[in-house]
Amino acid sequence: MLVIGLTGGIATGKSTVSSLLRAHHVPIVDADVLARKVVEPGTPALAAIVRTFGPDVLLPDGTLDRPRLGRIVFADEGARRKLNAIVHPAVRREMFWSVLRHWWRGERMCVLDVPLLIEGGLWKWVGKVVVVYCSAEIQLHRLMNRDNSTREDASARLNSQLPITEKIKYADLVIDNSGTQQELEREIGAIIKKLRDAAGWSWRLSWLFPPWGVASAIWMLSWRALRRSQRHKSHKR
Ligand SMILES: CC(C)(COP(=O)(O)OP(=O)(O)OC[C@H]1O[C@@H](n2cnc3c(N)ncnc32)[C@H](O)[C@@H]1O)[C@@H](O)C(=O)NCCC(=O)NCCS
């Protein structure tokens, strides 16, 4: 199974692209959804957040006051690191099980929608990196419109991530979402075809003949590790 990492800057349109892919029956694992699930009331992650940030980050019904915590962590890198250290390991565990479930069902590919794919280093472990792009100015306007936020709040969120111009250097495929949503919808068929072609046919053999699956997984992981480390070095230069 080909595991594809879908990323981009905040509000460049990852969720819009993943909804279109889902509508075409492509399996999606959404890190934002999992990041909400792992902090539901009664979870160890929510308890750790309250210990770290205090009970003020809870609403009267015991759920997380997301806008309030957002204002804290997007204005303070230290606080953001603390939150990431609590939430990210739980999200990674959930993602692992979701990918395994898709593999078990015999899916040809699965797309991980992860905003911090590059920042968190997960890009090294996926088969292909797809980056949804639009300019920083469009990004800011879409973010302000969607969240009904001020330019200051939107900029704080935007600046908490690696710039989109840096992220596209890691991409195997860039989806330009600078145009209209209709233009994006028209392109989605061609994008899915490229992804399916990249997924190839060897996934079928893995099911008919399991040792083939094991051998190809070992080969792919070592080949990817080599390719990623070369690419990483060339980015640093
Ligand atoms: C701070 C929180 C409570 C704010 O919640 P809110 O509902 O306002 O935003 P939401 O979760 O929908 O995130 C919206 C977007 O913000 C960006 N974002 C979220 N968390 C982070 C982060 N820690 N660093 C940089 N960007 C982030 C992503 O692009 C994401 O798609 C929430 O984002 C959170 O718990 N973040 C930590 C977990 C995380 O990193 N999630 C991202 C995917 S793993």
Ligand SMILES: Nc1ncnc2c1ncn2[C@@H]1O[C@H](COP(=O)(O)OP(=O)(O)OP(=O)(O)O)[C@@H](O)[C@H]1O
């Ligand atoms: N091509 C487009 N033209 C106009 N608006 C768009 C386009 N694509 C997405 N949008 C809008 O921009 C906003 C951000 O898109 P979306 O939520 O898909 O971004 P995202 O990258 O998933 O954001 P986040 O990082 O916050 O999860 C949404 O309101 C969406 O409807």
